[in-house]
Amino acid sequence: MEEDHLNHTCAFLLIGGSAGSLEVLFKLLPLLRADLPFPIALVLHRRSSADSSLSELLASKTLNPTQEVEDKEPITSGTIYLAPADYHLLIEHDHTFSLDYSEKINFSRPSIDVTFESAAEVYGPRLVGILLSGANEDGTRGLTAVKRAGGIAAVQNPDTAQMPFMPHYALTHLPVDYVFDTIQMAAFINSLA
Amino acid sequence: MIEEEDIDLLLNDLFDLYGYDFTRYSRASLKRRIIRLCSLDKFPSFAELRYRVRSDPSYLKRFVEEVTVNVTEMFRDPGFYKSLREDVLPVLGTKPFIRIWHAGCSTGEEVYSMAILLKEANLLRRSLLYATDLNPSVLEKVRKGIFPLALMKQYSESYMNAGGTRDFSSYYTAQYGQAKFDNELSEKIIISTHNLVSDSSFNEFDLILCRNVLIYFDKELQDRVLKLFDASLGTLGHLALGTKETLKFSAVQNKFKQLNREKIWKKII
Structure with a gap:
C-alpha cells in the first residue's frame, strides 16, 4: 500500500543531479514558492575548478535565498544551498554542514550518495530526496539510504531526462515513491510542509 | 549499522589507550571514514574493529592514517x-x-x-x-x-x-x-x-x-x-x-x- 506522503513533514529536501540537470533546475526553481518551510540542498556534479558563478546563476532563478555552502554553516529553513565544487557535503546532527575533501565516490566530488546518506542519518523520515538527469550511478545508494530511513525517494522521469541513466538506475534498484516531470516535481515540492 | 554510542566508545579507547583525541572531529565525516575502514579491512562487525584497535597497537597507525583524510594536490586553487x-x-x-x-x-x-x-x-x-x-x-x-x-x-x-x-x-x-x-x-x-x-x-x-x-x-x-x-x-x-x-x-x-x-x-x- 502506498503511504499517504502528504502527512509526512519535510525537514530537508535534497536534489542530486549530474549531466543535464542544470536545465531542469533552471525550469524548476522559478516554479517553487518563495516561502519554503524547509531548506534545500543541491548536490550537482560540476567541473572541479571552483566556479562560483553557478550559485549566482541559480540564485537568479528563485526568490529564495541561494548560496554555496561554507564549512560549519548552520542550515536555515527557506534557503537553497549548493554543494561547493570539489568537496563532499555532509550534514551534522546539530544541523550544520560539514565539508570533506576525501577521495571521490563514483568518480564524483561532491558525491550525491555521500550527502544523501549523511542527511538520512540526521533527518530520517523527514527527508525527501530527488534524483535528476545524469550519466552515472551516483545517487542510487544515497536514495536507498533515504528510503531505508523512512524518507521519500523521487526521481525525474527518465523519459524527460537529457541523460536518463541516473534516474533509471535508481528506478531499477529501489522502490522509488514518485517519478516526476519538472511541472509535477514543482507541484510536489510546493505541497510539502 | 554503526551507532553514535559505538563511535563514542571507540574514540574514548583511542584517547585512553593512545592519547589520540578525535572527539572534536566533525562527526559526520569521521563516522564515514570509520565505516569505510571497517569495509576496507573487512571487519565483520564494528565490535571487531574496536577490539583490533584496543588490542593491536600496530593497527593504530593504519587506523589514524585511514580515518584522517590525506588527499592533497600541487597548486590546488x-x-x-x-x-x-x-x-x-x-x-x-x-x-x-x-x-x-x-x-x-x-x-x-x-x-x-x-x-x-x-x-x-x-x-x-x-x-x-x-x-x-x-x-x-x-x-x-x-x-x-x-x-x-x-x-x-x-x-x-x-x-x-x-x-x-x-x-x-x-x-x-x-x-x-x-x-x-x-x-x-x-x-x-x-x-x-x-x-x-x-x-x-x-x-x-x-x-x-x-x-x-x-x-x-x-x-x-x-x-x-x-x-x-x-x-x-x-x-x-x-x-x-x-x-x-x-x-x-x-x-x-x-x-x-x-x-x-x-x-x-x-x-x-
Missing part, C-alpha cells in the same frame, strides 16, 4: 597561489629570514608548491618551511618529495594558472613513473609530527598555511586551533585557509584582516 605570489611574498621578502608553517601538510604537495614560489621569488635561500602532520607515514613522503608522474600534467597546468612561467618539469626528475622533486626544494623543508588537537605552539612564523584541515574539526576545536595559529604568528604575519574555511565567527576574527577574496588573512594586532 591556482588563484590562491597567484595571490600568495603577488600579495604575500613581496611582504615576506622584506624580512631577513622567513619561517613558514604548513600545519596538517599531509603528503606535502602544497609544501613543494610553496617552495617553488619561494624559489621563483628568490626567497628560498632565506626561508624554512616547517611541514607538520599527525601521521608519521605521510611525512616520510614529504621527506622524499616523490609524487606520481601521471599527475604532473595537471599540476603543471595549475602551476601556470597560478602565474608560473617556467617549465614545470625543470623542478623534478622523472623516473619509473615517479617525479622526484629537486633537493634544492626539499632541503628547506623541516619535517615533524604535530597534532593540532593536543600539541602547542613551537615557533613564531611569518606565514601559516592550513588548508582543508579545519573542515574536519568541529567549531570548538577550530576555535582552539585558530588561537594556536594566532599565538604562533608574528606581527603582521599571514594565515591561509582552504577556500571554504573562514575566520568569521571565530574567537580571533577581530585580530585579522582578509587580504582579498582568497582565504588569506593578515594579523593586524
Whole structure:
C-alpha cells in the first residue's frame, strides 16, 4: 500500500543531479514558492575548478535565498544551498554542514550518495530526496539510504531526462515513491510542509 | 549499522589507550571514514574493529592514517597561489629570514608548491618551511618529495594558472613513473609530527598555511586551533585557509584582516 506522503513533514529536501540537470533546475526553481518551510540542498556534479558563478546563476532563478555552502554553516529553513565544487557535503546532527575533501565516490566530488546518506542519518523520515538527469550511478545508494530511513525517494522521469541513466538506475534498484516531470516535481515540492 | 554510542566508545579507547583525541572531529565525516575502514579491512562487525584497535597497537597507525583524510594536490586553487605570489611574498621578502608553517601538510604537495614560489621569488635561500602532520607515514613522503608522474600534467597546468612561467618539469626528475622533486626544494623543508588537537605552539612564523584541515574539526576545536595559529604568528604575519574555511565567527576574527577574496588573512594586532 502506498503511504499517504502528504502527512509526512519535510525537514530537508535534497536534489542530486549530474549531466543535464542544470536545465531542469533552471525550469524548476522559478516554479517553487518563495516561502519554503524547509531548506534545500543541491548536490550537482560540476567541473572541479571552483566556479562560483553557478550559485549566482541559480540564485537568479528563485526568490529564495541561494548560496554555496561554507564549512560549519548552520542550515536555515527557506534557503537553497549548493554543494561547493570539489568537496563532499555532509550534514551534522546539530544541523550544520560539514565539508570533506576525501577521495571521490563514483568518480564524483561532491558525491550525491555521500550527502544523501549523511542527511538520512540526521533527518530520517523527514527527508525527501530527488534524483535528476545524469550519466552515472551516483545517487542510487544515497536514495536507498533515504528510503531505508523512512524518507521519500523521487526521481525525474527518465523519459524527460537529457541523460536518463541516473534516474533509471535508481528506478531499477529501489522502490522509488514518485517519478516526476519538472511541472509535477514543482507541484510536489510546493505541497510539502 | 554503526551507532553514535559505538563511535563514542571507540574514540574514548583511542584517547585512553593512545592519547589520540578525535572527539572534536566533525562527526559526520569521521563516522564515514570509520565505516569505510571497517569495509576496507573487512571487519565483520564494528565490535571487531574496536577490539583490533584496543588490542593491536600496530593497527593504530593504519587506523589514524585511514580515518584522517590525506588527499592533497600541487597548486590546488591556482588563484590562491597567484595571490600568495603577488600579495604575500613581496611582504615576506622584506624580512631577513622567513619561517613558514604548513600545519596538517599531509603528503606535502602544497609544501613543494610553496617552495617553488619561494624559489621563483628568490626567497628560498632565506626561508624554512616547517611541514607538520599527525601521521608519521605521510611525512616520510614529504621527506622524499616523490609524487606520481601521471599527475604532473595537471599540476603543471595549475602551476601556470597560478602565474608560473617556467617549465614545470625543470623542478623534478622523472623516473619509473615517479617525479622526484629537486633537493634544492626539499632541503628547506623541516619535517615533524604535530597534532593540532593536543600539541602547542613551537615557533613564531611569518606565514601559516592550513588548508582543508579545519573542515574536519568541529567549531570548538577550530576555535582552539585558530588561537594556536594566532599565538604562533608574528606581527603582521599571514594565515591561509582552504577556500571554504573562514575566520568569521571565530574567537580571533577581530585580530585579522582578509587580504582579498582568497582565504588569506593578515594579523593586524
